[in-house]
Amino acid sequence: MKKLLMIAILILGAAVLLAGGGPLVDAQTAQNIPKEKVYRIERSMPKEAIACIQCHKNEHPGLFSDWADSRHANANITCFDCHKAEEFDPDVSKSHYKQYERSDQKYGTQEYKVPVTAIVTPKDCSRCHPDEAKQYARSKHANTLEIIWQIDPWLKKGMNSDFERATGCFYCHGTILKMTDGQLDPETWPNVGVGRINMDGSRGSCSSCHTRHRFSVMEARKPEACGQCHLGPDHPQIEIYMESKHGDIYTAFGDSYNWNAAPGTWSPGVDFRGPTCASCHMSGAGSVLTSHDVTERLSWEIQAPLTIRPEDFKPFPAKTNWKIERDKMKEICTQCHGKTWVDAHYVTLDKVVHEYNEVYFKPAKKKLNELYDKGLLDKTKFFDERLEVEFYELWHHEGRRARMGAAMMAPDYAWWHGFYECKKRFSNYMEEANDLIKHNKKAYVAKDFPNATGNTTRPPQTMPRGK
Ligand code: HEC
Ligand code: HEC
Ligand code: HEC
Ligand code: HEC
Ligand code: HEC
Ligand code: HEC
Ligand code: HEC
Ligand code: HEC
Structure with a gap:
């Protein structure tokens, strides 16, 4: 600098x-002239x-x-x-x-x-904030377009339109910025998605959480900053948080938290009495340092179809060791809780993960493969047969909610929006699948599947690059 x-x-x-120093206006002619x-x-x-x-x-x-x-x-x-x-x-x-x-x-x-x-990119900010930019660059946030183009059936099988993608997926995940005739292309701009790919090659947009031009830490420390994207049927973290005791404490006492504590010094017990998303996932405490890599502190991929360790997540293997990361998260918890309380929480989480994997996901996946092998389901497209949709929602909606609810202390999501729905969906899915097998009957294919027009060519910018 x-x-x-x-x-x-x-x-x-x-x-x-x-400036301008105009004449005073009387009440009759008054307009909305800003001070x-x-x-x-x-x-x-x-x-x-x-x-x-x-x-x-x-x-x-x-x-x-x-x-x-x-x-x-x-x-x-x-x-x-x-x-x-x-x-x-x-x-x-x-x-x-x-x-x-x-x-x-x-x-x-x-x-x-x-x-x-x-356009002001993470690379531009990195001139003065190199650490934040470096951590951010290795996070899943920054690399999400690479990840979703690898694994998402909506995009890979072209099952939604480009316009549906622009107003949905890419608003949160980010667009690939492009200029057309010297102007930013309106199909890619405005956008502040977490993994936006910029023309200088950098990934992300720092204003996802720090809106311009305040660029405040206060805003990013509040759960609403994350709740812009982390909500809804498939990743209801803000709803889960608001249901938890931590969210309840935030609602009751948030007004008295010291949101503007200097960067890196925002401390449990000193500045706030209940954690927010940022306290658990990003801000430092004890010997754990603040990080802009949200993959840190995670010991599971509880958003994935089959729950695995972050380092085993093939589309984007984390360069972390889950045991070390779990210890970091536990150290955050133990700023306010005893070890027994925290260890017990993780014992329950691990049991939930095991139950979801073994009781719901694996048998459902096995059945899906059986249907494909027998030719009763058609593999060319995804979502155009009912059982494919049922399978998708089993892991992507209630299967996630059960795991997320358990991980972040929200019993209503763990059970009513979670395992209860898993049971219902699983039973219906199995009934229909077994019926097709019993009668050797091909599933109905929705020939009139709407708007399956999206481009399926993977953009070169989303290919893995040297990290
Ligand atoms: C700390 C860096 C920073 C500073 C200082 C800054 N900007 Fe920005 N500005 C940004 C970022 C980031 C964006 C969002 C662009 C993006 O998403 O790439 C932005 C966007 C904009 C836009 C387009 C946004 C819109 O809503 O149309 C304008 C215009 C702009 N800035 C003008 C200014 C002006 C004028 C100043 C000084 C008074 C200023 N900026 C100071 C970082 C900065
Ligand atoms: C030319 C150097 C420079 C650039 C470029 C720059 N910053 Fe800063 N930024 C600073 C300085 C200096 C401070 C510390 C100000 C202080 O502590 O009063 C700061 C503080 C901050 C803070 C902390 C604010 C708070 O509430 O405590 C955030 C967040 C931030 N910058 C984000 C960004 C982002 C995002 C960009 C890119 C869009 C950016 N900065 C670009 C120099 C820069
Ligand atoms: C409201 C914002 C939002 C929209 C809209 C959205 N996503 Fe996401 N997406 C997220 C968030 C947040 C996560 C992280 C979920 C988690 O880890 O719990 C995510 C996760 C994912 C993942 C999993 C990434 C991984 O690491 O396994 C894929 C794939 C994905 N989204 C694809 C899409 C596609 C394709 C669309 C549009 C059809 C879409 N998303 C629409 C916010 C959104
Ligand atoms: C004489 C007035 C004037 C000056 C000087 C000026 N701007 Fe602007 N700038 C504007 C106006 C007006 C717009 C909005 C144009 C529009 O809405 O079409 C604009 C737009 C912008 C945009 C958005 C551009 C885009 O393509 O969307 C940025 C960024 C910006 N100004 C930054 C700056 C910076 C940085 C400086 C100083 C180096 C600067 N401006 C100097 C008047 C000015
Ligand atoms: C996912 C949300 C999120 C995004 C995106 C994000 N930040 Fe932050 N940022 C935070 C949070 C939360 C804090 C507060 C950490 C704390 O409590 O001290 C923070 C703090 C900061 C600070 C203050 C110093 C520090 O490390 O605590 C700077 C500077 C900063 N961010 C810059 C950036 C830059 C540059 C980018 C883009 C590369 C960026 N941020 C993107 C959430 C975000
Ligand atoms: C603009 C949208 C957006 C905002 C704002 C946002 N996220 Fe995310 N987040 C995403 C998306 C998209 C993903 C999925 C990335 C992937 O896995 O491909 C994600 C993934 C994550 C993950 C999972 C990382 C992993 O390795 O599995 C965590 C944890 C997370 N976000 C925390 C936060 C926190 C905390 C905040 C607020 C401080 C926040 N996010 C703000 C969009 C957002
Ligand atoms: C009390 C601490 C705490 C709070 C508050 C909290 N989380 Fe979490 N979060 C966790 C724990 C613990 C896990 C599971 C970690 C693991 O994998 O071991 C988790 C998991 C996640 C995941 C799943 C990551 C993946 O890919 O599987 C996302 C995304 C996430 N949190 C986002 C958020 C958001 C957004 C908020 C706020 C709305 C939030 N969290 C609030 C502790 C917290
Ligand atoms: C800033 C302090 C703080 C941090 C950090 C924190 N908690 Fe809490 N937590 C509390 C407080 C205060 C309560 C309310 C206790 C009560 O019911 O009286 C609470 C409640 C809980 C509950 C009880 C939920 C219920 O509905 O009964 C669990 C479980 C929990 N925390 C686990 C964790 C875990 C796990 C972490 C770390 C991932 C964590 N907490 C981080 C302060 C914190």
Whole structure:
């Protein structure tokens, strides 16, 4: 970081700048004229960087205030520090050059002209936050597009439309950014999915959890930040959390938590009395360090069809040792709980995993294979025969909910939305499967399966790369 920039200080709220200084409006003609944000620059800054701030203060007062209230503004990190580009960068904003041909704006002249980009990637942030960016780059979050293109039948078998993917899957998982005619392609932008693939090759978007331009740790520490994506029938972590005692404590006492504790110092018992998603999965405590790799601290893949260890997850084997990771998570728990309490919790979790694998998943999978082998189910497409859908939902919906509910202390998800539903689905599935086998009858194939038009060519950007 430039020392000069660090030494100088921006004083916010020190002076009133009445730009435009229009006449006072009376009640009759009053419109929604926003109050100008109080702001003064009190030191040297490149003139190009001052231009961004001054012009955008008028053009986008909402965006400007977010930045002005951020720690970045406080530390003198300007628009230009993040949005700087080279003329030949593929993601440079060609349309922005026009802003320097304006007569209505003091700063809209050639004197201030510099190339900018709308995209600010983990690689850009890594100039000042190398550790966070490195941890993030090896996480499943960053690499999720690689993973889903390997294993997901919706994408691989083209069972949904490109538009359904854009408004669903890729909103959470991320798009592959693309420019068309000098503009960001609307099919890929706007997007802040966790695994967005950027034009500089980096993966992810830091604003998934730290929305711009506040970039606050407070926001990311709250469960709602994760709940944007971690919800719904197949991964209801936010619902599970809100049902748990930890969520109950958050609801009751969250207002008194010290959400703004300095990065890396947010401590159980000191700053909060019940953990959030971030406390258990990311923030440091005891000897466990803060990490932007959410795969750390996990000892199971409880989202997978067959529960396995993270290092045995073939599409993206974790470079971790599950025993060490489990000990790390336990150390988080023991900031507030005794060892017996925590060990007992894990004994139960392991039993749940075993029961799900042996009683539900393995027999259902065996039956599915039998149907394929006998030619009663057709392998070319997935989801166009009812038993395929039933099998999918057994592991992907209630099978996950049972395991997640048990892992994160939510009995309603472990049982009513979990194992209870597993039992029901399993029984119906077996009945129908055995009936087809008994009568040697081919399953009905939905010829009119709607909108199975998605592109099935795997984008080259999602191929594994050197990690
Ligand atoms: C004279 C006014 C002016 C100046 C100076 C200016 N901008 Fe802008 N900028 C705008 C306006 C207006 C827009 C919105 C254009 C639109 O909505 O089509 C914009 C858009 C942007 C965008 C989005 C571009 C896109 O393609 O979506 C970014 C990023 C941006 N500005 C950053 C900067 C940075 C960084 C600087 C300083 C290096 C800067 N601007 C200087 C007026 C300005
Ligand atoms: C700490 C880095 C950082 C700073 C400082 C910063 N930005 Fe951004 N800006 C971002 C990120 C990240 C995004 C989201 C882009 C993405 O998803 O790749 C963004 C997006 C934008 C956009 C497009 C978003 C939209 O909603 O249209 C504009 C315009 C913009 N910034 C202007 C500015 C201006 C003006 C300033 C200074 C007042 C500024 N930025 C300061 C990181 C920064
Ligand atoms: C030019 C250097 C620079 C760049 C580029 C930069 N940051 Fe920062 N960032 C800083 C500094 C310096 C601080 C510490 C400010 C402080 O402690 O007051 C900071 C603080 C933060 C914080 C902690 C805020 C808080 O509430 O305590 C977050 C989160 C953050 N940055 C995210 C990002 C993201 C995301 C990007 C990329 C979009 C980014 N930064 C780009 C220098 C930078
Ligand atoms: C609301 C956000 C959201 C949407 C929409 C969404 N996902 Fe996901 N997806 C997630 C989250 C969160 C997880 C992590 C689940 C877990 O670990 O419990 C996930 C997990 C996955 C996984 C498992 C990855 C692994 O490591 O095994 C695949 C594959 C996947 N999603 C594919 C898709 C596809 C394909 C679509 C669209 C048809 C889609 N998702 C739509 C949020 C979403
Ligand atoms: C999955 C959500 C999530 C994403 C995505 C994310 N962060 Fe964070 N970040 C957090 C949380 C939670 C904290 C607070 C950790 C703590 O309690 O100190 C944090 C803290 C930080 C801090 C403060 C220093 C620290 O390590 O505690 C910086 C800087 C930061 N993030 C930068 C980034 C950058 C750069 C990226 C993109 C590469 C990024 N973050 C992406 C959740 C996220
Ligand atoms: C923008 C969407 C989004 C947000 C926000 C988000 N996640 Fe995720 N998360 C995902 C997706 C998608 C996956 C699945 C990645 C995969 O397995 O391919 C995932 C996976 C995970 C995993 C499983 C990792 C593994 O190795 O199996 C954990 C744990 C996790 N997220 C925790 C968090 C936490 C904690 C937060 C908030 C601080 C958060 N996530 C915020 C989308 C999101
Ligand atoms: C009390 C601590 C705690 C809290 C709070 C918590 N989790 Fe978890 N989470 C766990 C434990 C323990 C596991 C199972 C770990 C293992 O594999 O050993 C887990 C598993 C997960 C997984 C499954 C990872 C996989 O791939 O199988 C995801 C995703 C996840 N948590 C996300 C979240 C989100 C999002 C929140 C907040 C809404 C949250 N967690 C809150 C402790 C917690
Ligand atoms: C910041 C402190 C804190 C952390 C960290 C924490 N817990 Fe808790 N936990 C609590 C408190 C407080 C309660 C409420 C106890 C009560 O019922 O009086 C609680 C309750 C529980 C319960 C009881 C749930 C119920 O509904 O009866 C379980 C089980 C539990 N925690 C397990 C864990 C595990 C496992 C971890 C680590 C993965 C963990 N906790 C991390 C503070 C914490």
